[in-house]
Amino acid sequence: MPHYFLILKATMKKIISTFSAISLLLGVAFTWNKCSVSNFQETKATVLQEKMGEAEKYYGNYCASCHGTQVKDFVDREKWVYGSARMELFNVVKNGAEEDGMPAYGEVISDKKVYALVDYILAAIEDKKSEVFNSGDNPDVVFESAGMQLKLELVAENAASPWAITQSKAGRLFYTDKSGKLFSKKDTVIQEITGLPSVKFKGQGGLMDVILHPDFENNQRVYLSYSKFKPSDERYATTAVFSGVLESNELVNGKDIFVAEPYVNTNHHYGSRMVFDNGGFLFVSVGERGRRDDYPQFLDNDLGKIHRLNDDGTVPNDNPFTNTPGARKSIYSYGHRNPQGLCYDPVSDKLYDNEHGPKGGDEVNLVEAGNNYGWPIITYGINYIGTKITDLTHQDGMEQPIRYWVPSIATCGMAFVTSDKYPGWKGNVLSGSLKYNYLHRDVFDENDQLVQEEKLFPDIGRMRSIEQCADGYIYFGVEEPGRIYRIVPL
DSSP states (O other): OOGGGGOOSSOOSSEEOGGGHHHHHTTOOSOGGGOSOGGGEEOHHHHHHHTHHHHHHHHHHHTHHHHOSSGGGGOOTTSOOSOSSHHHHHHHHHHOBGGGTBOOGGGTSOHHHHHHHHHHHHHHHHHOOOOOOSGGGOTTOOEEETTEEEEEEEEEOOOSSEEEEEEOTTSOEEEEETTTEEEEEETTEEEEEBOOOOOOOSTTOSEEEEEEOTTHHHHOEEEEEEEEEETTEEEEEEEEEEEEEEETTEEEEEEEEEEOSSOBSOOOOOOOOEEEOTTSOEEEEEOOTTOTTTSTTOTTSSTTEEEEEOTTSOOOTTOTTTTSTTOOTTEEEEOOSOEEEEEEETTTTEEEEEEOOSBSOEEEEEEOTTOBOOTTTSOSOBOTTSOOSOSOSOOTTOOOOSEEESSOOOEEEEEEOOOTTOTTTTTOEEEEETTTTEEEEEEEOTTOOEEEEEEESTTSOEEEEEEEOTTSOEEEEEETTTEEEEEEEO
């Protein structure tokens, strides 16, 4: 279930059992101490001791794949838009919110279990307290990995959701906040960049990736990916790429150079990662927008694809489907779900993505021209509500991931390590985990076979972005709270 399910703006005093639903229907909301059905009230301790065991199982089965293994990890009181009363929560859990990608759990669990799940969440919200990060938040902690000693250095904490990070060769750091803001930092000075497009900041949408032109030092060109409103109907949105020239702290002469078609009235699976290769070609990932049966397996649309463009948004003549009737000419590969990570190895000229899967089935793929990566015909995952998507994990003509995760770690952000600052990680692939709040390191051999993996910086936060920057250091951004760290070898 999406994160917005759990956000509440009030703190309840006591937990009421499922028998109080009738009173709640009459308007009892969060003023729990004024509730007139006192004989039906239960203390939080009683609820936790006697009823939370089963409810915790429901949470683990239906919620944890998106929101983390512990309910306390994803409570965000600022984003909840579906009401704050127990019955309002019950209704959205039972009936879902299709436009935001939340399934109707009433199809697979009883009303009694939905109420138990709601009460479990409410109890956890009551217990939610401000907590500092443990190991990752302590500046004195030294981490060890691959024969290296590493520390984390806090770089910025003014972006709630630092979706992407990049850096110029002159050392100016740029990073996005999903709410629609772009910041730069040089030395100790943080500045906001203006001249950005308007974004649809809802659900998984907003201002997402930022990268610089390979010749940025001469042309000052910046690229942004974002969720774009449909001009004629703002209920619909799509993934777009905007490009402008940086003058001081403003993007000028900006315009969209790529707009994915069609626009869809959902708020998730935008993809939105970008990377340049050695040839100066721009690769852009686009998710299938929650319409798995409509778009990723068909070439007449841009969704569920990775696209290859020239730096001005035009289509290269040698793209794999240039001569395919009815196909979108910018398509480089297809059959993708929600590629939220994209990275490039300049030595081997290989492109990799990581894909945020369903319940199980997150993937790392070696992305090659013209290939079909199978979604949703083949997958190692299942629906969030526990039902099957397909019986197939393999099929002729469809590519296998070079690794997959079951259970999902909720991948987002990706980097290929080439820097001499990290000799033990050189040639490795890094992926962020939104679910388990850590950095994942994969070691592949020359044939792209997984030979080793490691979990780094446990409980640091929902890892949204990872980038090896121009200064050779690796930076990453986390949410809740929003912070950007630099990994410093000792």
